[in-house]
Every structure is written in C-alpha cells, then in structure tokens.
Amino acid sequence: MDKCVVVITECEQGELTLASLECVEEGREIADRLDAKVQAILCGSALEPLAGTLAAHGADQVTLVEHEALAQFSADGWLQALAPVLLQADPVLLLAPDSGPIRAWLPRLAVRWRLPLVGCCMRIGIVGDGYPEVIRHTHGGACQERLIWPYATLICAMLTPGVRGVDAPRPGRTAKISVVHPALDPASFRDRTLRTLPADPRTVALNEAERIVSGGFGTGGPDGMALVKQLADHIGAALGGTRVAADRGWLAAERFIGSTGQIVAPKLYMAFGVSGAGQHLSGITGSETVIAINNDRTAPMLKRADLGIVGDLHQILPILLDKLQALTAVNVENHSESTAPTDASVAHRTLEMMP
Numbered sequence: 001m002d003k004c005v006v007v008i009t010e011c012e013q014g015e016l017t018l019a020s021l022e023c024v025e026e027g028r029e030i031a032d033r034l035d036a037k038v039q040a041i042l043c044g045s046a047l048e049p050l051a052g053t054l055a056a057h058g059a060d061q062v063t064l065v066e067h068e069a070l071a072q073f074s075a076d077g078w079l080q081a082l083a084p085v086l087l088q089a090d091p092v093l094l095l096a097p098d099s100g101p102i103r104a105w106l107p108r109l110a111v112r113w114r115l116p117l118v119g120c121c122m123r124i125g126i127v128g129d130g131y132p133e134v135i136r137h138t139h140g141g142a143c144q145e146r147l148i149w150p151y152a153t154l155i156c157a158m159l160t161p162g163v164r165g166v167d168a169p170r171p172g173r174t175a176k177i178s179v180v181h182p183a184l185d186p187a188s189f190r191d192r193t194l195r196t197l198p199a200d201p202r203t204v205a206l207n208e209a210e211r212i213v214s215g216g217f218g219t220g221g222p223d224g225m226a227l228v229k230q231l232a233d234h235i236g237a238a239l240g241g242t243r244v245a246a247d248r249g250w251l252a253a254e255r256f257i258g259s260t261g262q263i264v265a266p267k268l269y270m271a272f273g274v275s276g277a278g279q280h281l282s283g284i285t286g287s288e289t290v291i292a293i294n295n296d297r298t299a300p301m302l303k304r305a306d307l308g309i310v311g312d313l314h315q316i317l318p319i320l321l322d323k324l325q326a327l328t329a330v331n332v333e334n335h336s337e338s339t340a341p342t343d344a345s346v347a348h349r350t351l352e353m354m355p
C-alpha cells in the first residue's frame with residue numbers, strides 16, 4: 001500500500017475553510033518529500049461539490065465521510081465517523097487545522113491511540129530518514145522549537161491557520177474520490193450543534209476576522225486607540241494592533257498581531273500609526289488588501305500597503321468617521337424599513353466607495 005499523509009479538512013457554510021486548504025498544501029509538500037500520497041478527509045453531509053477543490057490544492061485521494069447526522073458538528077459524531085476511516089488509511093502523518101472543532105475531538109482520538117499530538121504548528125519539515133519535524137513558536141514567540149518523535153509511527157499535527165497562506169488552485173488536477181457512509185448512532189452523541197451564531201467582530205478571534213483595523217504607537221495613547229476602535233465598530237471589523245500598543249495597555253494582550261502575537265489573514269487590514277516592523281508584518285502576510293495610514297512616508301508599513309495614506313491619523317480618522325456616518329445616514333434614509341440593510345452591509349458598501 002502507498003504511504004499516505006492524511007489531512008483532515010473542514011467546511012463552514014458549504015465552503016472549505018482556508019485553514020483546511022493550507023493543510024492540504026502543507027501535506028502535499030511533505031508527501032512529495034516522502035514519496036507519499038495525500039488523502040484529504042472531509043466529514044459532513046452533501047460534500048461532493050467540494051472534492052474538486054481539495055484535488056486542485058494537492059489531494060491525490062479525497063474521502064468524503066457522509067451522514068445526515070453529520071450536517072452539524074458534533075465532537076462525538078466526528079469521532080465515531082472518522083476513527084474507522086483513519087484506522088484504515090494508516091497514515092504516516094496526520095495533519096489538521098488547529099481549529100475549535102478539531103480540538104474538540106482529535107485530542108480524544110490521540111489519547112485513545114496513544115499518539116503524539118501537537119498544536120500551534122507553524123511548519124512541518126522532514127529530517128533524517130523521513131521523520132516529520134514540527135516547528136512552532138514558544139515563549140511568546142521569542143523562540144522556536146523543533147520537535148521530532150523518532151520512535152513514533154504516526155504523529156498528529158495541528159497547523160495554526162493563516163501562517164502558510166493558500167496558493168492558487170491547479171484547476172486541471174484530479175483526485176480519486178470515495179464516499180463513506182458510516183453507521184452512526186446519533187442518539188449516542190453527547191454534544192450537538194443547535195445553531196451557529198454569526199461572529200461578533202468585537203470578540204471574534206483575530207485569526208478568523210475578515211476585517212481588522214489596527215492601531216500602533218502612532219495612535220498616541222488610549223484616546224487615539226478609541227478612535228481606531230470607533231472605525232472598527234463602524235465597519236464591522238475586529239480591533240487589532242502592535243505589540244508596542246499592547247505592552248502600553250492600549251490594547252488587550254491577545255489582540256496584538258505579529259510573529260509573537262496573532263497571525264491574521266483578513267480580507268481587509270487597515271493600519272493606523274503602525275511602522276511596519278518585520279515582527280508585525282510577518283503576522284499579516286496572508287492579508288488580502290492592506291491600507292496604511294502613517295505620517296512618515298518612509299514607514300515600511302506604507303510599502304506593504306495596497307493603499308497608503310501619508311498624513312496625521314488624528315486628522316484623517318475623524319474625517320473618515322464623519323464621512324462614514326454621513327453615508328450611513330443617507331443609506332438608511334434611502335431604504336424603506338423592510339429592505340434596510342444591516343450596519344455591517346452599509347459600512348461594507350461605503351468602504352467600497354472610498355477612493
């Protein structure tokens with residue numbers, strides 16, 4: 001039987017998560033070095049349309065584990081459904097996104113099978129005769145540790161989302177697709193997902209935020225940071241910042257971004273008074289569109305930005321907030337109550353209208 005790297009993937013609202021695609025691509029690289037195949041496993045219901053995407057990102061084989069009881073996440077359900085599939089796959093390495101749902105069931109399987117399990121992984125390498133080497137940050141990011149288990153036949157590694165990024169898919173790539181219908185006993189699931197609430201941008205984990213507005217030392221203190229937060233609230237974005245801002249207490253410690261903080265990959269990243277030090281920039285590499293506001297035209301943050309504005313944020317932010325408020329008011333007036341859009345959608349549109 002061919003050696004295989006198994007990648008557990010996840011979907012949300014009918015779409016594969018970016019973290020899953022990152023894992024498939026990481027698995028592809030490792031498999032190439034081990035002369036192995038990549039088997040992507042996806043659990044849920046009505047999954048067939050997603051198989052092509054997994055192939056396009058590097059899977060050789062896609063196993064869809066389907067059951068109507070798996071339409072909503074249940075740690076017990078995932079464990080019951082996936083354990084036999086994994087046993088049969090007999091992988092040399094098991095990769096999965098370091099996500100909440102995976103953390104709810106994979107550690108239980110690792111304990112049951114006495115497997116090494118490691119979270120917060122940045123990269124996986126191969127050393128010696130083909131041992132997987134896990135690289136991850138420790139001591140608040142000041143150090144890196146490299147972990148090898150020379151006597152383990154299999155290790156489970158959970159990759160931090162947003163670190164690797166996702167390459168363009170290769171549309172012509174195909175994979176062998178198989179569908180497994182496990183015999184499950186839903187009555188025995190001790191946990192069930194009743195409903196999924198939309199993420200609140202004020203509290204969402206930064207690595208899952210679609211929009212982030214960040215403040216740095218240039219905000220000048222809590223008052224400046226409060227203005228940045230006002231903008232974040234207005235456009236439905238999460239508040240982030242630099243380590244310097246967090247160290248000074250202007251921002252919660254878990255909200256600073258960078259190599260020693262959060263690694264983020266939003267669609268929109270706005271930076272106010274952030275110089276763009278290497279340690280900060282390495283936390284935003286996966287961001288799609290970056291807008292930077294800085295009064296120093298030589299700031300590295302402006303070089304990284306798709307749109308750079310040279311100026312004083314204390315002048316620019318109030319004008320921006322006024323304009324957004326005025327546009328929101330116009331939009332609200334123009335729409336009847338029944339068709340009134342949410343604050344977030346208004347903000348989204350107004351943002352698109354910005355030059």
Ligand SMILES: Cc1cc2nc3c(=O)[nH]c(=O)nc-3n(C[C@H](O)[C@H](O)[C@H](O)COP(=O)(O)OP(=O)(O)OC[C@H]3O[C@@H](n4cnc5c(N)ncnc54)[C@H](O)[C@@H]3O)c2cc1C
Nearest residue numbers: 216217218242243258259260273275277279280295296313
């Ligand atoms: C081991 C180690 C790990 C680190 N890890 C991280 C990390 O994970 N994340 C991180 O962020 N940092 C990290 N740092 C710190 C990092 O090196 C920088 O010092 C930090 O990112 C700088 O923060 P800043 O941009 O807020 O401040 P500054 O570098 O002081 O920059 C402030 C910027 O604001 C601009 N500015 C000032 N006034 C205004 C104004 N009125 N309007 C517009 N712009 C203005 C200035 O021109 C300047 O560019 C780490 C450092 C070390 C040594």
